[in-house]
Amino acid sequence: MEQNHDMDEIDLLELARLLWNHALQIAAAGIAAAVICLLVCTFVLTPRYQASVNLIVNSRQDGNASITSDNINSARNLIDTYAVIIKSNIVLNDVIEQLGLDMTYRQLLACISVDGVGSTQIMSITVTNEDPALAGKIVQAIAETAPDVIVDKVEAGSCKVVSDVEITSNPVFPETNCQGLFNQIHRKLTKGARSTVWLLTPHLTDYIFPFSRSLQRYA
Numbered sequence: 239m240e241q242n243h244d245m246d247e248i249d250l251l252e253l254a255r256l257l258w259n260h261a262l263q264i265a266a267a268g269i270a271a272a273v274i275c276l277l278v279c280t281f282v283l284t285p286r287y288q289a290s291v292n293l294i295v296n297s298r299q300d301g302n303a304s305i306t307s308d309n310i311n312s313a314r315n316l317i318d319t320y321a322v323i324i325k326s327n328i329v330l331n332d333v334i335e336q337l338g339l340d341m342t343y344r345q346l347l348a349c350i351s352v353d354g355v356g357s358t359q360i361m362s363i364t365v366t367n368e369d370p371a372l373a374g375k376i377v378q379a380i381a382e383t384a385p386d387v388i389v390d391k392v393e394a395g396s397c398k399v400v401s402d403v404e405i406t407s408n409p410v411f412p413e414t415n416c417q418g419l420f421n422q423i424h425r426k427l428t429k430g431a432r433s434t435v436w437l438l439t440p441h442l443t444d445y446i447f448p449f450s451r452s453l454q455r456y457a
Contacts, residue, residue, distance in 0.1 A: 284368050285409030287367060287370035287373055287406050287409055287410065288366050288410050289365050289367075289377045289403055289404065290362055290364040290404050291377050291378065291381045291402070291404070292355065292361070292399070292401040293360070293361055293384075293385070293399050294400045295320060295361055295395065295396075296395055296397065296398075297395045314358075314359060316392075316395055317354045318354075320388055321352035323388050324350075324352050324380060324388075328387055328391075330350070333376060333383055334346060336383070337379055350376075350380070351363075352364075361397070363381060365377040370406065373405065378403050384397070
């Protein structure tokens with residue numbers, strides 16, 4: 239009985255050896271995949287850059303009035319409304335016409351994001367484009383056009399530019415820096431480990447089922 243019980247137990251050392259035998263293959267596959275991704279990102283994919291500008295949102299147009307906490311909270315709540323107006327065809331079609339852009343409203347809309355900055359009255363407009371200089375011109379044109387449209391349509395509140403246009407010197411897509419490569423290798427190794435577990439499932443089943451039957455006998 240004791241001998242049969244020993245035969246039914248999971249041989250952890252054998253499982254460890256099985257995993258170790260596949261470890262080099264997992265690591266090699268993960269590193270190779272990461273290198274391939276890096277080569278594709280460097281020579282195939284077109285890099286994209288971002289340009290952004292910050293605007294402050296006010297719930298009142300009267301700049302001489304005292305500012306209360308209610309005014310600040312109201313301004314924060316207006317950010318979502320202002321974001322919709324900024325991304326509207328009224329603003330973006332005007333920008334397309336000003337800059338003579340060879341793109342449609344929908345194409346330009348896909349390049350733009352508007353977000354609140356933390357719990358402040360500041361909202362950030364970001365434009366992503368393959369040409370960093372063009373991204374800067376677009377976000378600058380939006381910042382100059384949107385405030386007047388917002389005041390006209392909302393008939394309350396205002397927004398003003400509070401920063402210079404900032405353009406990223408490195409592409410935001412694809413990831414070609416060291417951190418990006420590290421992230422790619424980590425993802426590939428994780429995927430390889432999961433694949434190995436899937437491949438080892440039949441081996442684990444051969445051990446788990448006999449072990450389960452052994453526990454039932456000794457229960």
